[in-house]
Amino acid sequence: MMINKRLISICKDSKKYIAFTVLCSWIGIVCNIIIIFFIGKLINTMAAGKRLPFSEQSFWETAKDFYIMEQISLLSAIIITAAALLVKLVSQHFYGKFSYLSSANARVTLRRRIYEKLLRLGGDYQKSERTSAIVQVSIEGVEQLEVYFGKYLPQFFYALLAPITLFMSIMSLSWQAALVFMLCVPLIPFSIIVIMRIAKRVLKVYWNNYANLGNTFLENLQGLTTLKVYGQDGQKHAEMNEEAESFRKITMKVLSMQLNSINVMDLIAFGGAAAGTIVGLYQFSAGHLEAGDLIIIILLSSEFFIPLRLLGSYFHIAMNGIAASDRIFALLDTEEKHQEDAQPLPDHEQLTIQLNNVHFSYDGKRQVLHNISFELTPGGLTAVVGESGSGKSTTAALLSGQLEPSSGSITVNGMDLHNVKREDLYNHLSFVSAHSHIFKGTILDNLLMAKPEATMEEIKQALKTARLAEFITQLPQGLETEVSENGSSLSGGQKQRLALARVILANRQAIIFDEATSNIDVESEEAIWEAIDELAKEKTILVISHRLACVKEAKVIHVLQSGHLVESGTHEMLLRKQGVYAQMILNQQQLESIREGKTSEAAIRNVSYETADH
Numbered sequence: 001m002m003i004n005k006r007l008i009s010i011c012k013d014s015k016k017y018i019a020f021t022v023l024c025s026w027i028g029i030v031c032n033i034i035i036i037f038f039i040g041k042l043i044n045t046m047a048a049g050k051r052l053p054f055s056e057q058s059f060w061e062t063a064k065d066f067y068i069m070e071q072i073s074l075l076s077a078i079i080i081t082a083a084a085l086l087v088k089l090v091s092q093h094f095y096g097k098f099s100y101l102s103s104a105n106a107r108v109t110l111r112r113r114i115y116e117k118l119l120r121l122g123g124d125y126q127k128s129e130r131t132s133a134i135v136q137v138s139i140e141g142v143e144q145l146e147v148y149f150g151k152y153l154p155q156f157f158y159a160l161l162a163p164i165t166l167f168m169s170i171m172s173l174s175w176q177a178a179l180v181f182m183l184c185v186p187l188i189p190f191s192i193i194v195i196m197r198i199a200k201r202v203l204k205v206y207w208n209n210y211a212n213l214g215n216t217f218l219e220n221l222q223g224l225t226t227l228k229v230y231g232q233d234g235q236k237h238a239e240m241n242e243e244a245e246s247f248r249k250i251t252m253k254v255l256s257m258q259l260n261s262i263n264v265m266d267l268i269a270f271g272g273a274a275a276g277t278i279v280g281l282y283q284f285s286a287g288h289l290e291a292g293d294l295i296i297i298i299l300l301s302s303e304f305f306i307p308l309r310l311l312g313s314y315f316h317i318a319m320n321g322i323a324a325s326d327r328i329f330a331l332l333d334t335e336e337k338h339q340e341d342a343q344p345l346p347d348h349e350q351l352t353i354q355l356n357n358v359h360f361s362y363d364g365k366r367q368v369l370h371n372i373s374f375e376l377t378p379g380g381l382t383a384v385v386g387e388s389g390s391g392k393s394t395t396a397a398l399l400s401g402q403l404e405p406s407s408g409s410i411t412v413n414g415m416d417l418h419n420v421k422r423e424d425l426y427n428h429l430s431f432v433s434a435h436s437h438i439f440k441g442t443i444l445d446n447l448l449m450a451k452p453e454a455t456m457e458e459i460k461q462a463l464k465t466a467r468l469a470e471f472i473t474q475l476p477q478g479l480e481t482e483v484s485e486n487g488s489s490l491s492g493g494q495k496q497r498l499a500l501a502r503v504i505l506a507n508r509q510a511i512i513f514d515e516a517t518s519n520i521d522v523e524s525e526e527a528i529w530e531a532i533d534e535l536a537k538e539k540t541i542l543v544i545s546h547r548l549a550c551v552k553e554a555k556v557i558h559v560l561q562s563g564h565l566v567e568s569g570t571h572e573m574l575l576r577k578q579g580v581y582a583q584m585i586l587n588q589q590q591l592e593s594i595r596e597g598k599t600s601e602a603a604i605r606n607v608s609y610e611t612a613d614h
């Protein structure tokens with residue numbers, strides 16, 4: 001219970017450093033025992049009436065001839081003591097080094113595991129934890145394990161070894177005192193186990209509150225402008241204060257629990273040392289123990305309990321790490337979409353993706369897609385349209401392998417998408433969403449991530465197709481211009497055009513555009529549509545768009561309504577059908593004419609105001 005086997009087996013490289021740390025501590029206590037024994041034996045010799053004749057002989061001669069134990073002269077004892085002090089110093093130095101190596105190794109191993117897992121999970125990581133919680137767990141949570149590996153584990157094994165070593169040493173002087181010490185020792189781990197049961201509960205709440213606070217903080221920070229616009233920042237401030245207060249309370253609870261348990265352990269440690277010493281004193285007064293031996297027992301009594309007492313202190317800090325490790329394991333255990341035996345995609349010139357009777361639900365309860373079947377055939381433009389919430393983005397996410405159907409199947413060139421290696425799929429297929437991620441770095445860095453070996457000619461061509469070349473040449477630092485986190489130093493349209501240039505440079509066979517032109521300026525929108533039309537001449541393009549006028553030229557348009565595929569065909573065919581698509585076109589035209597009407601009315605009003613002003 002006090003050892004987390006899984007954690008240790010993951011960080012198995014730390015094991016040898018833990019063993020070395022224990023060895024260093026053990027060498028330290030053996031040195032202490034030797035020194036204390038010499039002091040005790042010297043006192044015994046003096047108490048027996050033997051005098052050091054310093055006035056008659058030189059110090060060295062006196063020390064050489066004065067025997068404190070059979071076969072051990074004072075001079076030998078001084079030399080051995082000096083050597084023991086030196087060894088203790090060296091072992092203390094190495095204790096620090098090995099303790100650090102053990103924890104550093106474990107932290108590196110865990111962070112690498114988390115990172116690799118996140119890479120394998122891709123967008124699925126949110127199934128297990130929220131983004132802020134993952135950041136907390138992998139930074140602070142892993143950091144909390146420093147004490148577990150660097151201090152707690154070595155101390156755990158040392159705390160088993162030290163009492164046995166001391167028991168054997170004291171046994172030679174008084175087996176009764178040694179026995180009393182030994183009987184009191186298990187009371188400390190017993191108290192640790194009792195406290196651990198309470199601690200586990202409290203620490204779980206502590207970590208939940210901590211993660212919630214982090215999440216609220218991140219969300220409020222990201223949405224600060226919206227909160228300010230709606231005057232909700234004060235309200236959110238108050239809510240965050242409440243969360244912070246509950247976090248403060250649970251932190252105080254953890255601290256007071258730690259303090260109380262340290263008090264209990266102190267009571268046991270001092271009580272045990274006192275009990276053993278009383279036995280020693282009793283034996284001394286009865287004449288069964290010499291004065292020096294009693295002093296040895298008194299001096300070693302604290303050593304008996306210090307290792308376990310220290311184990312208790314480390315234990316509380318380590319428990320925090322263990323609670324964090326539960327969250328780390330939850331993340332590491334998140335089911336991965338892909339099996340180890342995933343296959344590479346057979347090399348085809350073109351990509352055909354087929355949806356066969358696909359049903360999908362996010363939560364297993366509400367069906368979002370019902371029995372969808374269609375084919376994304378090679379070359380040209382295919383469109384998926386439908387009202388908001390009809391399931392367009394979900395379809396795009398299924399086609400690009402980000403989601404898996406609840407039932408039915410998706411095949412790529414005849415192969416089940418589930419079995420296709422993700423790297424291989426993305427070597428053939430790209431995806432551009434409404435919020436393409438632009439990374440902190442230069443514009444060139446962002447482009448090169450699509451094709452690190454791209455030539456300047458290819459980059460220029462991609463920028464030209466994405467209608468971004470002119471903008472870049474206007475920048476004083478051109479391609480070397482730094483963009484801030486998530487491209488926040490670029491406009492929405494520039495960001496999307498940069499994402500488009502990146503996808504063009506990647507030169508995949510198929511590209512899915514999911515509302516890639518929503519929420520951007522008209523100029524950028526037109527530029528992107530022109531580029532999409534150009535790309536569709538060579539590649540397989542699937543667009544999801546609410547702008548029906550832009551998909552008129554598509555070779556096939558699929559219409560979704562409440563998760564059902566209700567119509568498929570060309571623009572003309574669908575218009576003739578007078579069904580859902582024709583109605584959508586009509587609605588959009590009406591909406592646009594109302595908008596245009598309003599604009600012209602406003603324009604007329606403005607003109608008349610202006611005329612009146614003049």
Ligand SMILES: Nc1ncnc2c1ncn2[C@@H]1O[C@H](COP(=O)(O)OP(=O)(O)OP(=O)(O)O)[C@@H](O)[C@H]1O
Nearest residue numbers: 362363368386387388389390391392393394395546
């Ligand atoms: N992550 C999610 N978890 C649960 N339900 C979701 C999730 N994402 C979408 N949905 C639900 O699935 C349905 C289809 O959503 P989807 O985003 O695919 O629609 P859409 O047609 O792309 O809409 P829009 O045009 O507004 O983007 C909606 O009812 C939505 O509420």
